Amino acid sequence: MTHPLATRLASLAVMLGLFLAWEAFCRFFAINPFVLPKPSEVVMALITRFPALIPHAAQTMTTTMIGFLLGATVGVFLGVVTGISRVAYQIVSPLLVSLSSIPKVALVPIFVMWFGAGSVPAVLTAFISSVFPAVVNVATGVATTEPELEHFMKALQASRGEILWFVNLPRALPYFFASLKVAVTLAFVGTVISETVASNRGIGNVILLAASNLDVSLVFAALVLLSALGIALYAVAAILEKRFTAWAHRRDGEVFV
Numbered sequence: 001m002t003h004p005l006a007t008r009l010a011s012l013a014v015m016l017g018l019f020l021a022w023e024a025f026c027r028f029f030a031i032n033p034f035v036l037p038k039p040s041e042v043v044m045a046l047i048t049r050f051p052a053l054i055p056h057a058a059q060t061m062t063t064t065m066i067g068f069l070l071g072a073t074v075g076v077f078l079g080v081v082t083g084i085s086r087v088a089y090q091i092v093s094p095l096l097v098s099l100s101s102i103p104k105v106a107l108v109p110i111f112v113m114w115f116g117a118g119s120v121p122a123v124l125t126a127f128i129s130s131v132f133p134a135v136v137n138v139a140t141g142v143a144t145t146e147p148e149l150e151h152f153m154k155a156l157q158a159s160r161g162e163i164l165w166f167v168n169l170p171r172a173l174p175y176f177f178a179s180l181k182v183a184v185t186l187a188f189v190g191t192v193i194s195e196t197v198a199s200n201r202g203i204g205n206v207i208l209l210a211a212s213n214l215d216v217s218l219v220f221a222a223l224v225l226l227s228a229l230g231i232a233l234y235a236v237a238a239i240l241e242k243r244f245t246a247w248a249h250r251r252d253g254e255v256f257v
Contacts, residue, residue, distance in 0.1 A: 019039045022038070022039050023038050023039050023040060026038040026039075033216060033217065034214060034216055035216070036216075037216050037217040037220055041217045042217055042220040042221050042224060043221075044217070045215075045217035045218050045220070045221040046221035046224060046225065049218060049221060053203075053206065053221070053222065053225060055201070056201055056202050056203050056205065056206050057203060057225055057229065059119070059195075059199075059201045059202045059203075060188075060191055060192065060195065060202045060203045060204065060226070060229070061229060062119075063119050063122040063123050063126060063191050063194075063195075063202070064122075064126050064184075064187050064188050064191040064233075065233075066123050066126070067122070067123040067124065067125065067126025067127040067129070067130065067187050067190065067191065068126055068127075068130045068183060068184055068187040070123070070127045070131075071126065071127045071128070071129070071130030071131035071134060071183060071187065072130060072131075072134050072179075072180060072183060074127075074131050074134075075130070075131045075132070075133070075134020075135045075138065075179070075183070076134055076138050076176065078092060078096070078131075078134075078135045078138075078139075079134060079135045079136070079137065079138025079139040079141075079142065079172070079176075080138060080139075080142055080164070080168075080169070080172075082135065082139040083138060083139040083140070083141070083142025083143045083168070083172070084142055084143075084164065084168065089139065089143075092135075096131075096132055096135055096136075099128060099132070100132040104125050104128065104129055104189070104190050104193055104194075105193050105197070107124075107125060107128065108121055108125060108193060108194050108197045108198055109197070109198075111124050111125065111194070111198070112197070112198045117198040117199060117200070118198070118199060119199070121194045121197075121198045121199070122190075122191045122194035122195055122198075122199060122202065123191075124194075125190035125191060125193060125194040126187040126188075126190040126191045126194075127187075127190075128190065129183070129186040129187050129189060129190030130183035130184070130186055130187040130190070131183075133179040133182045133183045133186065134176070134179045134180070134183055136179070137172075137175040137176060137178055137179035138172050138175060138176050138179065140172075140175055141168075141171055141172025141173070141174065141175030141176065142164075142168045142169070142171070142172045144171075145167055145168050145171045145172075146171075149167050149171070150163055150167060150168075153166065153167055173244060173245050174241075174245045177237065177240060177241035177244065177245055178241070180237040180240070180241070181234055181237045181238060181241070184230070184233045184234060184237055185230055185233075185234065188226065188229070188230050188233070191204065192204035192207070192226065195208075196208045203222050203225060203226050206218070206222045207219055207222045207223070210222065
């Protein structure tokens with residue numbers, strides 16, 4: 001069994017190795033910084049511009065979290081409804097699939113026409129990006145509950161609501177937290193897409209302005225900051241998953257599904 005600390009150290013070593021290889025590649029081939037800046041230049045840009053990036057990072061984080069939480073809430077509700085009712089699944093599923101198939105960047109201009117430029121289009125884009133994974137995973141968890149458990153609860157004269165609360169929802173928790181880890185990254189993508197089109201604040205807007213000014217180092221610095229924020233939210237979702245679904249994990253970290 002691999003120790004968790006050894007796994008984390010190996011992951012950090014791989015990332016460090018990639019950055020060192022990137023640095024060596026740029027220096028050896030004398031790559032123009034306007035094409036691909038060296039990691040050292042990106043780190044320097046991140047350090048020197050960090051005070052100015054903080055308000056934009058806070059804006060992106062706020063809009064992402066609002067859209068993500070709304071998407072997760074609606075996704076859980078629709079997932080439960082579609083998981084326990086085949087008719088509801090047949091009615092709602094085509095609509096959700098069609099909305100999920102639409103490129104999110106195509107929806108941003110519509111949101112701008114409806115609500116104007118600003119935070120609302122970013123929140124709605126994050127919401128739409130994150131709701132579908134929650135619906136699909138929660139519905140799968142509810143619908144695949146072992147029939148033996150439901151039969152046992154019925155034998156105890158449990159109501160449909162009690163079966164849902166004590167059996168279906170706990171059984172769907174591993175699926176729900178798995179969807180959170182996917183949805184939070186998609187919410188970030190949706191927010192940044194909207195910020196590049198219809199906002200004067202946020203990391204997406206920073207990337208757009210930096211690219212128009214040919215400040216490639218700042219573009220990469222903003223991308224690194226976005227990656228750090230995404231990893232942080234993913235880690236929070238993973239911690240919550242471990243906290244509330246420890247019963248579904250084997251000792252080696254595999255999940256019973």
